[in-house]
Amino acid sequence: xxLTVRLVDIAARGILLHHNDAKSLGxxxxxxxxxxxxxxxxxxxxxxxxxATLIDQGRIGVYHHTxxxxxxxxxxxxxxxxxxxxxxxxxxxxxxxxxxLTREDIRAIVTDIVQDTLSPSEIxxxxxxxxxxxxxxxxxxxxxxxxxETGDQLSFHAGPIxxxxxxxxxxxxxxxxxxxxxxxxxxxxxxxTSSRAITGAGGTADLMEVLxxxxxxxxxxxxxxxxxxxxxxxxxxxxxxxxxxKIIIQEYPFKIDQIGQMIASVMxxxxxxxxxxxxxxxxxxxxxxxxxxxxxxxxxxxxxxxxERLNMRVECALTYGDAPVGRAIGPxxxxxxxxxxxxxxxxxxxxxxxxxxxxxxxxxxxGKANRGEGANLAHEILRSGKAxxxxxxxxxxxxxxxxxxxxxxxxxxHFYTVRADSNGYVIDLNNHSLITIARTAGAPADHxxxxxxxxxxxxxLSKGDPIFTIYADRKWxxxxxxxxxxxxxxxxxxxxxxxxxxxxREWVPxxxxxxx
Numbered sequence: 170x171x172l173t174v175r176l177v178d179i180a181a182r183g184i185l186l187h188h189n190d191a192k193s194l195g196x197x198x199x200x201x202x203x204x205x206x207x208x209x210x211x212x213x214x215x216x217x218x219x220x221a222t223l224i225d226q227g228r229i230g231v232y233h234h235t236x237x238x239x240x241x242x243x244x245x246x247x248x249x250x251x252x253x254x255x256x257x258x259x260x261x262x263x264x265x266x267x268x269x270l271t272r273e274d275i276r277a278i279v280t281d282i283v284q285d286t287l288s289p290s291e292i293x294x295x296x297x298x299x300x301x302x303x304x305x306x307x308x309x310x311x312x313x314x315x316x317x318e319t320g321d322q323l324s325f326h327a328g329p330i331x332x333x334x335x336x337x338x339x340x341x342x343x344x345x346x347x348x349x350x351x352x353x354x355x356x357x358x359x360x361x362t363s364s365r366a367i368t369g370a371g372g373t374a375d376l377m378e379v380l381x382x383x384x385x386x387x388x389x390x391x392x393x394x395x396x397x398x399x400x401x402x403x404x405x406x407x408x409x410x411x412x413x414x415k416i417i418i419q420e421y422p423f424k425i426d427q428i429g430q431m432i433a434s435v436m437x438x439x440x441x442x443x444x445x446x447x448x449x450x451x452x453x454x455x456x457x458x459x460x461x462x463x464x465x466x467x468x469x470x471x472x473x474x475x476x477e478r479l480n481m482r483v484e485c486a487l488t489y490g491d492a493p494v495g496r497a498i499g500p501x502x503x504x505x506x507x508x509x510x511x512x513x514x515x516x517x518x519x520x521x522x523x524x525x526x527x528x529x530x531x532x533x534x535x536g537k538a539n540r541g542e543g544a545n546l547a548h549e550i551l552r553s554g555k556a557x558x559x560x561x562x563x564x565x566x567x568x569x570x571x572x573x574x575x576x577x578x579x580x581x582x583h584f585y586t587v588r589a590d591s592n593g594y595v596i597d598l599n600n601h602s603l604i605t606i607a608r609t610a611g612a613p614a615d616h617x618x619x620x621x622x623x624x625x626x627x628x629x630l631s632k633g634d635p636i637f638t639i640y641a642d643r644k645w646x647x648x649x650x651x652x653x654x655x656x657x658x659x660x661x662x663x664x665x666x667x668x669x670x671x672x673x674r675e676w677v678p679x680x681x682x683x684x685x
Contacts, residue, residue, distance in 0.1 A: 185230030304429030353398030381569025452490030499619015602659035
């Protein structure tokens, strides 16, 4: 069939056909067709959407990303035919039925994900089938290798190359901002690719973006790492393990974090940057992804097993996850806190201790310190000012200003401090609720938004003492966050008033340009 092109300004892949043309071709919405240009000779296959009104009969709507493959012009005439069904769908169905996938099966699925051959619903089918019928270690290894092979990879002549990762779930976990410069200051290379927040109040890439650009190609990441010893960049811009982001997008609506796919996701990125040694942080707690030490040890064994298969030395740390790391949650608040630690502040201790422990494991794995001595070496590098100097170099090489200080960072101008209703001790913190409040205030999109904890587990409070302060860049967001805080009550003080019925209390927001 020959159809006339209409370019559709939708930033996605896809083809739009009139119902009658789709019927003539024998395709339904979700089926695939092949479009070829007699002018350029370019050909691509994509899935179809149908309409009775948006496209006239005899015309074909081509979405923006599809046209990047075809380079069509408005009113050009193209050839259209029904596409063959991707064989990877048979492999996905195989997994649905509980069968084990071969390395070739998984490679075909991942290749089709990367090339956008599979539709979002088909990728979701793969995600769900792997969730119901868990991937075994052979399948996890195959998925890891396929993710790496279908993207860009880094190669360094010097070694060992170091990397670290946290599986997430704990608010305020800004330790990469400190760990990376400690490792780089020791003389090792650490090309840290990081994620943006999906459900949290700030991924490491969101935090670093406060200080410098984070979107670079793989070759740029390699060049910057060689120059300064380390980088902190967004992995989604590098084309390193590109299938991973596409899979995560389909996991998100279901809040699925399938263990096998998570392990493959983490290790693929480490393998792709050429890491020889990897320190992995596994937070454990009732609000974390891992709830018990037993579960944590099992997950650690899987990471270590896969590392051995990929010729990487891996060590995991099970860390306390029932409270935020440090006191700050949200991009600018967390950057401010991390910088203050590198500038010499001796608090918050949880941030300093966790950063030095994880950095210490990496230093020991890389041969920079004897076992049990890595944390002390990391602390020495931090306290000497070498970590701060290296961090400022990393900021500069990524295009940021190297004269930044913690004092120069201003957080959200609108704020409200929640205070204790009674005397008592802090007996519980709900990480999920703290994150929800910070996100309601605007984090991570609004860099100045977030939450600062004045009191953590075991803190003794008198009536009227501050518990936490909410910050926002926009007043209306602060007001929404205040209402969310009233509903969720994320910090519980022994004996505190939870609510009054009827509730007639008003919380009035204030204004400030600096953190209390």
